[in-house]
Amino acid sequence: MTPTLADCRAWDAEDSLAFTRARFRLPEGMIYLDGNSLGALPMATAGRLADLVEREWGQGLIGSWNDAAWMAMPARVGARIAGLIGAEADEVIAADSTSVNLYKLAAAALSLRPERRVVVSEPGNFPTDLYVLQGLCAALGLELCVKAPEALENALTDEVALLVLTHVHYKSGRVHDMAGLTATAQASGALALWDLSHSAGALPVDLNGCNADFAVGCGYKYLNGGPGAPGYMMAARRHHAAMRQPLTGWIGHAAPFAFGDDYAPADGVTRLLTGTPAVIGLAALEEGLKSFEGVSMAAVREKSIRLGELFIALAREAMGEAFDLACPADAQARGSQVSLRHPHGYALVQALIEAGVVGDFRAPDIARFGFTPLYLSFADVFEAGRRLKAVMDEERWTAPRFSERRAVT
Numbered sequence: 243m244t245p246t247l248a249d250c251r252a253w254d255a256e257d258s259l260a261f262t263r264a265r266f267r268l269p270e271g272m273i274y275l276d277g278n279s280l281g282a283l284p285m286a287t288a289g290r291l292a293d294l295v296e297r298e299w300g301q302g303l304i305g306s307w308n309d310a311a312w313m314a315m316p317a318r319v320g321a322r323i324a325g326l327i328g329a330e331a332d333e334v335i336a337a338d339s340t341s342v343n344l345y346k347l348a349a350a351a352l353s354l355r356p357e358r359r360v361v362v363s364e365p366g367n368f369p370t371d372l373y374v375l376q377g378l379c380a381a382l383g384l385e386l387c388v389k390a391p392e393a394l395e396n397a398l399t400d401e402v403a404l405l406v407l408t409h410v411h412y413k414s415g416r417v418h419d420m421a422g423l424t425a426t427a428q429a430s431g432a433l434a435l436w437d438l439s440h441s442a443g444a445l446p447v448d449l450n451g452c453n454a455d456f457a458v459g460c461g462y463k464y465l466n467g468g469p470g471a472p473g474y475m476m477a478a479r480r481h482h483a484a485m486r487q488p489l490t491g492w493i494g495h496a497a498p499f500a501f502g503d504d505y506a507p508a509d510g511v512t513r514l515l516t517g518t519p520a521v522i523g524l525a526a527l528e529e530g531l532k533s534f535e536g537v538s539m540a541a542v543r544e545k546s547i548r549l550g551e552l553f554i555a556l557a558r559e560a561m562g563e564a565f566d567l568a569c570p571a572d573a574q575a576r577g578s579q580v581s582l583r584h585p586h587g588y589a590l591v592q593a594l595i596e597a598g599v600v601g602d603f604r605a606p607d608i609a610r611f612g613f614t615p616l617y618l619s620f621a622d623v624f625e626a627g628r629r630l631k632a633v634m635d636e637e638r639w640t641a642p643r644f645s646e647r648r649a650v651t
């Protein structure tokens with residue numbers, strides 16, 4: 243039987259994560275199911291940024307590089323992220339964008355396997371991952387071999403230097419077996435690099451438990467760092483001394499303030515840095531990460547699965563024959579999102595946004611809904627299901643203005 247509003251209220255009353263809702267500012271009446279794309283604004287962020295701008299920058303000026311410990315921010319923020327992804331504090335550093343970080347880390351991994359000529363990934367990976375690997379392989383004269391998930395194991399031959407996969411798929415929400423695929427890659431002598439953009443902060447990630455070699459990820463999705471927040475890089479400690487990355491800027495130098503002519507890499511993950519830290523973005527990301535204080539990722543996962551299951555049940559009822567699940571039905575194999583296929587997916591998502599339920603559309607026909615346990619209640623999801631039913635019953639997605647908009651995307 244489909245859960246009722248009374249069921250949802252009862253679950254909210256005993257929700258061990260209910261207290262984190264007050265850590266976020268969300269527009270009244272909106273049900274935000276897009277935290278997998280851009281996380282919500284933490285309450286503390288505006289004040290922190292105002293203080294940083296007015297006091298640290300405005301008054302402290304250049305002295306704040308030391309007095310406000312701006313220079314330490316990439317490592318400090320990295321250490322917070324490490325706690326969410328199963329890494330040691332000194333194995334993670336925050337900087338740059340995920341795309342740039344992927345270039346640097348993939349190149350660093352390849353520097354450890356100079357005799358091998360192949361990089362393996364999967365088709366339909368998030369485009370930037372494939373584009374970055376295409377550019378890197380072209381620059382290094384390597385081959386990029388793109389194989390469907392079921393063919394990955396056979397593709398991991400002794401020619402392969404590196405396997406690059408996104409842990410939770412951005413469109414389907416499918417979760418890869420990180421431990422298994424890492425072990426298979428390593429058994430053939432390759433290294434494994436994971437993109438955690440849709441996993442970190444959404445489900446427990448155990449990079450060291452899986453013996454992963456490298457990882458990257460976004461700061462602006464489940465980590466709530468704000469639009470364009472810096473990303474992060476994880477390198478397992480065993481690779482620190484030997485890895486070399488190609489964007490050898492001064493902030494990754496062993497002695498940046500010696501201003502010497504010749505590059506010498508800093509110790510540890512600091513060598514993955516390139517230029518001056520983006521202090522304002524890092525401060526916003528640090529506030530986003532504080533939203534996880536006192537929160538267990540096991541509790542986040544448990545609630546995320548329950549929210550997803552609830553939405554699936556409600557959507558099945560609301561959509562009837564039009565219901566078409568585009569993500570794994572098995573909750574354990576699904577990240578913190580539900581994807582639905584609909585021939586008018588774009589128009590459907592727009593109609594829902596007009597009804598105050600914000601999800602997003604991914605071409606060609608996927609309506610995507612993210613579930614962020616830190617600021618979503620069961621009653622919110624119930625209300626989203628109610629509004630979805632109204633949109634379906636009234637066929638609002640067929641309204642001409644939505645079809646017109648679809649034509650221009």
Ligand SMILES: Cc1ncc(COP(=O)(O)O)c(C=O)c1O
Pocket residue numbers: 339340341342368370371408412437439440460473
């Ligand atoms: C898996 C994955 N990797 C990377 C990115 C984006 O990278 P960047 O922050 O460099 O634009 C996204 C954005 O949605 C993503 O889903």
